[in-house]
Amino acid sequence: MAAEPYNAFAIAQAHFDRVAEMLELDSGTRTLLRQPMREYAFSIPVRMQDGRSEVFRGFRVQYNDARGPAKGGIRFHPLETLDGIRALAAAMAWKCAVADIPLGGGKGGVVCDPHNLTPNELEGICRGWVRQVARDIGPYQDVPAPDVMTTSQHMLWMLDEYETLAGGRFPGAFTGKPVSMGGSLGRREATGFGLVFALREALLRLHVKPEATTAAVQGFGSVGQAAIAMYHELGGTVIAVGCWNQADQKSYTFRRVEGIDLDELVSMTDRFGDISKSRAEEAGYEVLPGEAWLEQDVDILIPAALENQITEQNVGRIPDCVRVVAEGANGPTTPEADRELNRRGVYIIPDILGNAGGVTCSYFEQVQSNTNYFWEKDEVIGKLNVKMTSAFLDVAEFAEKKKLSMRDAAYVIGVDRVARACRDRGWV
Ligand code: GLU
Secondary structure, eight states: OOOOSSOHHHHHHHHHHHHHHHHTOOHHHHHHHTSOSEEEEEEEEEEOTTSOEEEEEEEEEEEEOSSSSEEEEEEEOTTOOHHHHHHHHHHHHHHHHHTTOSOOEEEEEEOOOGGGOOHHHHHHHHHHHHHHHGGGOBTTTEEEEEOTTOOHHHHHHHHHHHHHHHTSOOGGGOSSOOGGGTOOTTHHHHHHHHHHHHHHHHHHHTTOOGGGOEEEEEOOSHHHHHHHHHHHHTTOEEEEEEEEETTTTEEEEEEOTTOOOHHHHHTTBOTTOOBOHHHHHHTTOEEEEGGGGGGSSOSEEEEOSOSSOBOTTTGGGSOTTOOEEEOOSSSOBOHHHHHHHHHTTOEEEOHHHHTHHHHHHHHHHHHHHHHTOOOOHHHHHHHHHHHHHHHHHHHHHHHHHHTOOHHHHHHHHHHHHHHHHHHHTTOO
16 A cells, blocks of 8 residues: 555545444455456556647546446546545445445546646546546446546546547436536536535434524535535525635635625636635635634534545644534545544534535436436436435434444445345345
């Protein structure tokens, strides 16, 4: 294993082992489910703007497809590793099972920093990624989607390359496409909206009125922004947003104690969701250090950026008034921090439940693409609400019945459903 401070896949396997023990899985099933079924690692040569060619490293991991075609995003990030992708692919398998959609789990990535790439170079990476895996993906094998720093435009370039190679039109081969080109209405907002649907149910269980709550959010990409929009709709007040600043190569927290104005902050962001520090200051926001978002006197924390953000080192700075952590990101809480939050009785909506709205809407998009019949936005969001509410209730009721944390309950349900599919197919 690589000597990273947090090896995401080692953490995922340790967690899986604990869940396998709780489920008393036999050794064949454990061996099958504690590692990816298939994985691809490859080079993507790209002709850069200045005529040089640069080679990027790309990955696709198909963790398990017993319940349906592998499903999961493709991330563009300079610090991407194969182990990171493996961990995220495993999480996708459990997530799709918790959401109870007929899909398996996968994830892909490219080691690159889109901030420093031109649109042509990004298109080259997207098309090059597809050329390496075209034979092994597709509507009935593996369906990629956007993730960190990838967009609907990237999905369309990828789909175009796939369809060129496959010789036909296969709109269900990618999700997260532009709405004008076979995407689903509501897909962009789905992860954030879904998270807040789960949060609404959690607050109901805690007998807390959403309109009496405040929240701090980390991340101002599509997940963070949509979560804030839906939380505001429930009547809550977001007082702080933590956000990466590319120019300064560090994060800041933008605070306004009487409540942030979402549209105003959106108008100050660039295409990566970085908020302009000078414009925010001019508009009267306090600009605090990056981690300040988790020290605010709020009821709810919404980490909606990257993994490993709430750690053993900073968990002690989360004030006692925080009652709920709703995980919009994948893996934002390290296991040590998770234990501490559980000890303090914080109600955690774990990632594989909380952010399952994205892939659930991707499933709706696939259904629409495959049948070439598109739904109204209200219908999409209504169906998302139903799926998220029932996934939340499955997990919350199981957690209460078995006296498990919400995270353990979600993992037990997810792993159990995948294990059953493997057994039912006669694999183990
Ligand atoms: N990237 C999102 C996730 O982590 C969505 C994946 C998908 O839509 O396939 O859940």
